[in-house]
Amino acid sequence: xxxxxxxxxxxxxxxxxxxxxxxxxxxxxxxxxxxxxxxxxxxxxxxxxxxxxxxxxxxxxxxxxxxxxxxxxxxxxxxxxxxxxxxxxxxxxxxxxxxxxxxxxxxxxxxxxxxxxxxxxxxxxxxxxxxxxxxxxxxxxxxxxxxxxxxxxxxxxxxxxxxxxxxxxxxxxxxxxxxxxxxxxxxxxxxxxxxxxxxxxxxxxxxxxxxxxxxxxxxxxxxxxxxxxxxxxxxxxxxxxxxxxxxxxxxxxxxxxxxxxxxxxxxxxxxxxxxxxxxxxxxxxxxxxxxxxxxxxxxxxxxxxxx
Amino acid sequence: xxxxxxxxxxxxxxxxxxxxxxxxxxxxxxxxxxxxxxxxxxxxxxxxxxxxxxxxxxxxxxxxxxxxxxxxxxxxxxxxxxxxxxxxxxxxxxxxxxxxxxxxxxxxxxxxxxxxxxxxxxxxxxxxxxxxxxxxxxxxxxxxxxxxxxxxxxxxxxxxxxxxxxxxxxxxxxxxxxxxxxxxxxxxxxxxxxxxxxxxxxxxxxxxxxxxxxxxxxxxxxxxxxxxxxxxxxxxxxxxxxxxxxxxxxxxxxxxxxxxxxxxxxxxxxxxxxxxxxxxxxxxxxxxxxxxxxxxxxxxxxxxxxxxxxxxxxxxxxxxxxxxxxxxxxxxxxxxxxxxxxxxxxxxxxxxxxxxxxxxxxxxxxxxxxxxxxxxxxxxxxxxxxxxxxxxxxxxxxxxxxxxxxxxxxxxxxxxxxxxxxxxxxxxxxxxxxxxxxxxxxxxxxxxxxxxxxxxxxxxxxxxxxxxxxxxxxxxxxxxxxxxxxxxxxxxxxx
Numbered sequence: 001x002x003x004x005x006x007x008x009x010x011x012x013x014x015x016x017x018x019x020x021x022x023x024x025x026x027x028x029x030x031x032x033x034x035x036x037x038x039x040x041x042x043x044x045x046x047x048x049x050x051x052x053x054x055x056x057x058x059x060x061x062x063x064x065x066x067x068x069x070x071x072x073x074x075x076x077x078x079x080x081x082x083x084x085x086x087x088x089x090x091x092x093x094x095x096x097x098x099x100x101x102x103x104x105x106x107x108x109x110x111x112x113x114x115x116x117x118x119x120x121x122x123x124x125x126x127x128x129x130x131x132x133x134x135x136x137x138x139x140x141x142x143x144x145x146x147x148x149x150x151x152x153x154x155x156x157x158x159x160x161x162x163x164x165x166x167x168x169x170x171x172x173x174x175x176x177x178x179x180x181x182x183x184x185x186x187x188x189x190x191x192x193x194x195x196x197x198x199x200x201x202x203x204x205x206x207x208x209x210x211x212x213x214x215x216x217x218x219x220x221x222x223x224x225x226x227x228x229x230x231x232x233x234x235x236x237x238x239x240x241x242x243x244x245x246x247x248x249x250x251x252x253x254x255x256x257x258x259x260x261x262x263x264x265x266x267x268x269x270x271x272x273x274x275x276x277x278x279x280x281x282x283x284x285x286x287x288x289x290x291x292x293x294x295x296x297x298x299x300x301x302x303x304x305x306x307x
Numbered sequence: 308x309x310x311x312x313x314x315x316x317x318x319x320x321x322x323x324x325x326x327x328x329x330x331x332x333x334x335x336x337x338x339x340x341x342x343x344x345x346x347x348x349x350x351x352x353x354x355x356x357x358x359x360x361x362x363x364x365x366x367x368x369x370x371x372x373x374x375x376x377x378x379x380x381x382x383x384x385x386x387x388x389x390x391x392x393x394x395x396x397x398x399x400x401x402x403x404x405x406x407x408x409x410x411x412x413x414x415x416x417x418x419x420x421x422x423x424x425x426x427x428x429x430x431x432x433x434x435x436x437x438x439x440x441x442x443x444x445x446x447x448x449x450x451x452x453x454x455x456x457x458x459x460x461x462x463x464x465x466x467x468x469x470x471x472x473x474x475x476x477x478x479x480x481x482x483x484x485x486x487x488x489x490x491x492x493x494x495x496x497x498x499x500x501x502x503x504x505x506x507x508x509x510x511x512x513x514x515x516x517x518x519x520x521x522x523x524x525x526x527x528x529x530x531x532x533x534x535x536x537x538x539x540x541x542x543x544x545x546x547x548x549x550x551x552x553x554x555x556x557x558x559x560x561x562x563x564x565x566x567x568x569x570x571x572x573x574x575x576x577x578x579x580x581x582x583x584x585x586x587x588x589x590x591x592x593x594x595x596x597x598x599x600x601x602x603x604x605x606x607x608x609x610x611x612x613x614x615x616x617x618x619x620x621x622x623x624x625x626x627x628x629x630x631x632x633x634x635x636x637x638x639x640x641x642x643x644x645x646x647x648x649x650x651x652x653x654x655x656x657x658x659x660x661x662x663x664x665x666x667x668x669x670x671x672x673x674x675x676x677x678x679x680x681x682x683x684x685x686x687x688x689x690x691x692x693x694x695x696x697x698x699x700x701x702x703x704x705x706x707x708x709x710x711x712x713x714x715x716x717x718x719x720x721x722x723x724x725x726x727x728x729x730x731x732x733x734x735x736x737x738x739x740x741x742x743x744x745x746x747x748x749x750x751x752x753x754x755x756x757x758x759x760x761x762x763x764x765x766x767x768x769x770x771x772x773x774x775x776x777x778x779x780x781x782x783x784x785x786x787x788x789x790x791x792x793x794x795x796x797x798x799x800x801x802x
Binding site: 061179181182183184185186187235236237239261262263264265266284291292 | 538540541542543547551554555618619620669670671672673
């Protein structure tokens, strides 16, 4: 991700509390201007709390270690993304936006004790066939100023049309999902959302309370997308290596409680390929689906990178 | 074990080279003695898959041990169905009973053995010294050392291999290998939240701290967490894992039911023939395995509804009839040096030849959970310059009927042989007349850690009988799959 130099930096003393940014989501209406503000928020000298990291790792089935799994910095930096999305000048209303895609590149490991510089901005406001999409980009810089970790989270404001913005490049036409051979199956109890909310701080009511979930159009509470995605990453395990690109497309929410089928398997032809062999594409194919209907919750890939 | 064969010099297995299917019932094979005709044509696997498979299962060169380890006999309890005959017996009770039966049969009361190794899969934390406690509760000299082994369903076989190796090396002269499991005595744990609170409580110093921790405990935390029957990394039960493998290898319902029927018929016949009279000691009202259905038929088996694989793309074929039930029971095998046996006037039944462990990456779906023996067996047989045709008995633990049939299919597959085993073609065909000839786990039941000892003692006796009939050395292969993608295989020969 190219870092845009021409932005106004808003330095925050620390990562804001989720309670505060959520309160702002209730009032932020979205400016509906067809452009993004040239602004980014920054927080310097962020360190990882060992106990919090352990709670995160345990809830996902990751080994408790000093290295943060790629999804952890999503959790840590999520308030920064929300604070961009709830600024007065942000064109879309944050409340009700749907996380549709997430790409993380872990260039090198981030550990307990590292001093990280986080910076977050929005880019690529674009018209999508079902609304308007925008990317929230976050980078984590190590003490040398190198990008250790970076993420592009794509959010969709359903049904919102803004005049004069470019159309999204939808890329290749969608391939119909056909349920593969599972490598695992999870029973996700009704309190899955509440338990992950307690660790991640993401207390969006659609994850907590069935009645409130109904208000937002879901029959029951839904699992956090990044919880399910990070559990699939955990299923890849140490085979992902230290450096990797992790891409996830969210298809349908997981209504809780749920039984879901999982596939985290080496991609065709990936076995034995070296991480620095750039010719072969994805190392692992990832999928989560409803074993009854065969419909996908998420699909994705993990590609090992030379570390 | 042959000392002159290293993996790089191993001859090609004979079976793949043959054009005719190996469906012969006679055991007059001399393949092992044939000149290694293709010894010079060392394989160089051309695919990365083959390389990965080859590197995943290291194939050490065999070295002739200083002396032989021989099986003198065995003893087990009849196996009970979970929660039935042995519902009130603990792991320690069952293991002690199996050891004491062995002690009685071979006159070992008050005898100090070199070592006892055994284990259980479902084990209470208080049973950290399960085997030692069982020895102390047995008629053996209390100065007999003991230790616990745990390798899922391969526990019993691995305990034996370890002790046999010690005997071969001269580190000990006599030993008992065993195993026990009681699903009726399974440990129930408290949930994580309560467990953490209780641990914190034990570190709390002041009454205030303690009160605060106690106040944090909620009624829902008191729900017990039963032992997991699924694989921790995949969430799939063993049956669901095997259902995937079953579909991948196209194993039919009929083939599974036929194997299950053969297991019951063969086990019932062996009981009727008195085969188990010196292998089993009745316990707690049971004289035969509680799961054995001597009167079952293909028709009865065909009426059972599938229980695994119901949510997969494909026909669900695995039923309670062609899967092993949860079981309770214990087994013990007496293994010693030939000198020790002679001193005590005991007659060796069989000698330990060699063993091989393997593991597969089932987590990423590369291989089926229970398919590790498919890799262990070729490595083991090739190292010993043997093919299936050189074996009088092939004992493949019946975790599920389809586990056995998937393994047979993999060994018969040209593609699997080439791509995954690094061979020129299929590894070989098992003559079904030599497979599990006195029944196996489908009929007997499968108290996880006790299965190895059951197979070892029965197979040793089969080998001794075969040698008595034919006057020549008889050989057997034992193969056990285990949770965690593990597998252990061993070769025995008549003593």
